[in-house]
Each structure stands twice: as C-alpha cells, then as structure tokens.
Amino acid sequence: MQKRILMAKTGLDGHWRGPTIVARALRDAGFEVIMIGMANTDDIVTSAVDEDVDLVGLNVGGHIDVAIRAIENVRNARPELPIFAGGTITPRAAKQLEGLGVEVYPPGSQLTDIVDAAERLTGTK
C-alpha cells in the first residue's frame, strides 16, 4: 500500500522552494504527500491523526522551539509516528532535534538521502 507523508511548515514564513522540491522527489519515489503548508501545532497534530500518515516531514524556517512543540504534540497523539525535518536548522538546533529522535536534513542535503530516509522510516525498504 502507498505510504502517506504529511508535510508542514512550522513557521509563518512563505519560502516554498525547499518543501516543494522535497515533496516532488517523494511523490516521484511513490509516496502520497499531503502538503498542509504553514501549519500551527494543532493543525499538524490534527492532520497527522486524521490523515493516518506514516511519516511527518517538518519544514523549519524559524525558532527550533516552535518545531519542538509540534514534535512533542505529535508524539503525544501518535507516539510511534516517525518525524523528519528540513529547512534552515542551525547545527545546534539540529542536535536538539536529533536528541528527540528526529532526523534532520539541512540545506544542501541530497534528495536521494531524503527519499532513502522516508523509505527507511516508513518501512518501505
């Protein structure tokens, strides 16, 4: 069955290059991608539950605490759901996310690595 990935931006910042390219690569690799765009924590949790997704991808463009709040709330609702993140995440913030078990793909990451991660995290491969 086709695996479903929820993609959301945690900030109110409208740069769309990164998440759009990643979404296209994931679709090309056979995933169903549900883009909800700029979404607050409640929107992200609701979609993660209602859409019964297999993976959450967060585009982080602002402060890491906003992303961490979203991650913690998703974890409360669906503890087993894997999460990965991309965007302008500083090295220090990346370590914080990795400490929470979230894989981080900063600018300059290869799409093949991101797709590989999605396949591994959803058990497709």
Place this chain on the structure above:
Amino acid sequence: MQKKSTDKAFFSRSGIELKSFYTGDDIPDGHRDRAAAAPGEAPYHRGFHTSGYRSKPWRIFQLSGFGKPEDENERIKFLLKNGETGFIMEHDRNTADHCYNVDHPEVVARREDVGLTGAVMQSVRDTAICMDGLPVDSSFGHAGGAVVQHAPFALAAYWTVAKQRGFDLAKLPGTGQSDFNLTYLGCVTKEQIPTLPGLQFNADIIEFCDRYLPYWVPVSIAGYNAADTGLSPDQELGVLFANAVEYLDEIKRRGSVDLIKAAKACGGVSFRASIEFIEEACKMRAARLMWADLLRERYGISDPKVANLRIHCVTAGSKMTYQQPLNNIVRGTLMALGAVFGGVQSLGVSGYDEALSIPSEHAHQMSVRIQQILQEETGIANVTDPLGGSYYVETITAQLAEKAWEFFEEIQNQGGYLATLDSGWLHARAAENQYKEFMDMENGDQQVIGVNCFQDDESPFEVDGFMGTDDAFDVATARLQDVLRTRHEKAATAALKQLEADCRSDTNIMPAMMEAMSAEVTLGEIGNVYREVFGNWNTPIQT
C-alpha cells in the same frame, strides 16, 4: 576540477548556448551599432551617466532587523557606523506580512519566531523607537513594507514619525518596496489581499508620493524575489517589466500622475546578483536597455533618460551554502562584483551565515566590508561600464534582452502579469527551474564547493545561526496592550472607520492611513479591515 569534454555544449543560466570565445561577428546585428554608444547615450545599457561611480558610488544598503524595535535600531546604527550609506528597517514577517498583531492566534502559536526576521512594529510608537536617531533626512531609508498589504501601514508609520520629528516629507528620500514578486510569487503568505486590490494599493502609493513625497521611491519591483524563487535571468527581466507595465497602465488609466513622473517612480527596481556573475552583469545592462525601449515604444516617452532605471541589487541568498559558510564570503564578493560590473546604484551583500539565519553582527559587518574593499581598494569604480564593448558581454546583453522580451510576451499571452500570479503559471515556471537546478547538483553536473564536492566533515569553520533576542514577543505583547489602553480611542475608531470606507470605494487609501497612524491604530486592526473588505488571495500553490 571536473574534466570537461570539448564536444559538450555549455549554456548560461538563461539557456543561451555559449561559444568558447566571441568575436565582433557574434554581436547580433540589431545591437552592433547600439553597442558602440557611450554611457549616457541611448540605449543606455552602459549606464545613464558618463561619470558612473566617480560621481556617485553605489549605495551600501543591507537588509537589517530583528527583535524589539530598539534591537533593530541598535543594529542599524552599528551598520551606519561601519559605513553603510542607507538603511533598511525590516519588520517581523510573522506579524507584518499578515497584518496581524502579536495576540493573533497564528502568531501566539509561534511566539518564539516573533522578532526573528525583523522588529515587531504594530503601531507608530514602535516605529518611533526603531527610527530613533536615524538620519532619515540625509540617508536613504527603507521603511519596510516589502509585502503589498503591509506597505501602506509601514510607509505611513515611517512618514508620520518623520513628520512628528519635524522633517519635511517633500524632501524625504527612501522606499518601502511593496513588491508583488515577493508577496505573490517568492514568499507566499498565509493571508494576503488579492492581486487586484494589491495593484490599487500600489497605485495609491504612487499617487500619494507624487503629491507629497517626490523624492520617495513609492514602489520597487524586485526581480530578486522572482529569481531567488527559481526564475532564470532572462525570465527575471521579463517578469520585472511585465510587472512594471501593470503599474504604469493602471496609472495611465487613472490619469492622475504625469506618465514620465510615474515611470521615474517605477524605475527604482531591484535584481538578484547571482554567482554566474558575467551573465548577471549582462542582465543589469540589458535591463537599462529594455526599460528605455519599453518607455519609448509603449508609452511614447521620447527621452527615457528622464525616467532612468535605478537598480538595487542583492546577492543571491539561495547561493549561500550551509556547509563551510566562510566560503560564502567569496561567493558574496563575486556576486557583488557582477552587480558592480553591471553598473548598479545600490547593493546589499547576503551574510555568510545566510543559509543558517539572519545575519550576526559579524556577518553583517563583513557584508559591508566586502563592498568597501570593492569601492576603495580595487579601482573598479574608476571607469564606467568596464565590460562595455566586450564581444562576449555585448552579445549576451543583446541575447538576454531578446529572450526576456519573449518571456514578457509569454506572460502577456497568459493574460498579463497578475493573471500569471493568480493562475500559478509563474510559480510553475519557477518550480521547473528549481527542480532542474537541484537535479544538476544532485547528479554532479553543477559542483557546489563544500556541498556536493570537497566536503569536509571536520570543518573548522563551523558557524551557528544568530537567533536575535528572546523577549521580542513578550515586549510586543505588553506594548500592544499599552497602546490600546492609552491611545485616544474615539480618534482611533473614527480613523479606522474612514480607512474601511476608503478601502470599499475607489478613494486613495493613503490619506486615511496617515490619519490612522496619527490616531495610533494598530497593524492587526488594519489587517482585520483588509480581511473583511478584500477577502483572501486564492493561493495557487500549497506552501
């Protein structure tokens, strides 16, 4: 370095096939005679003035702002002390772009983000703090208001503070941008007025400045925001002029502003200066040529010099890499060099930490120093249009202009610039290029040092992002409550009512906006009026 076979074809970023060398025979026939013109002569691709940077060095003009208004004020003063020759007041994107106050639920949900991309300015009181002691009369100031629905507020707040401090608006220099490419293409917001009222806002600003602020650049079309979203240099040119004709046609329809003055008002534009810097220099040259041709052919402005194109340039933020960030100092320098070869009037160099965050103080200072080294040490400013007459540069300049007009025509065939924003046609063009650019890096056709080659996991050059201050949200919340509690409520209500009435009619909204500022109406209240009157733009892309 990658070995390159001799039979491989080479292309510029605009898709122009490049020869291994050029001779005079390569310059397109239509351009050969024109290419021989001197700076100051039609078709002006070599510049509008013979003396170039000798008489007027380019303006050092850096994006700046974060935290509380006083944090931003301090950073701007730091930059001015270090030799910046204009200043830019960035507003917090969360609140400004959406016209939200900090107590809006979407902002509260992201409270830590507040102040990360500019200072929070919700009322004229905040703007006054940010402008404290800034040389608004003698220096070119950017009031903020890059996003269309935010511009009337940002401008009116700046002008109101300037007036309160005794400055004469009739002599005030500056800009606020109000850019369609940013608002509807490059950084699509969560909520925004539709494009048609947006066009009316910009026409209102042009009219208001014509009447009261003749030295102000009322709107500034930013090719940058189209290019850094993915459009190629020829497309960036085409889209910029497609945008310009929307403004000028609307002004012509209104008949309220002399067309030459309107053309001058629309002639302060910005472009991206990217890393393929020769093509970028050609792009700036092509832009001046195209502007002169457009004004003459479409509007019958016989001497386009009267409405000369003034170009601000920003080096490409998306070319700054996350990996090995100090390499970005070299990239910034080369991109700046391309802009200067192109004869720009104003320049901002992205911080070397651009891929991580807004600039740290150190990165900001480095951006200024790069420009100062170019201006003071290299001698590049001594001769106008140093690349002029190069077979290669003249050929590419002419070919870029030709390709750009083709893209301009494609946009017209799609129903015009606004239609291509509403339909998502431009976003699709950008996305195609983004993907190709990414795949070129992915498969190694495009080497990016430190990213897909010459990586170094043990890099000694690690830089962490600059995260500003952590009290911006709390202070903005307290100040908002203070304004709402202590302002003259009756005056504020009346001003807001008048603004709403003018939004609903075809009255210019700027006089009512000025009144609203004096009455200390807040940003979020104005946003609520917009949402009520205009509704929300139907975004053609999911971000």
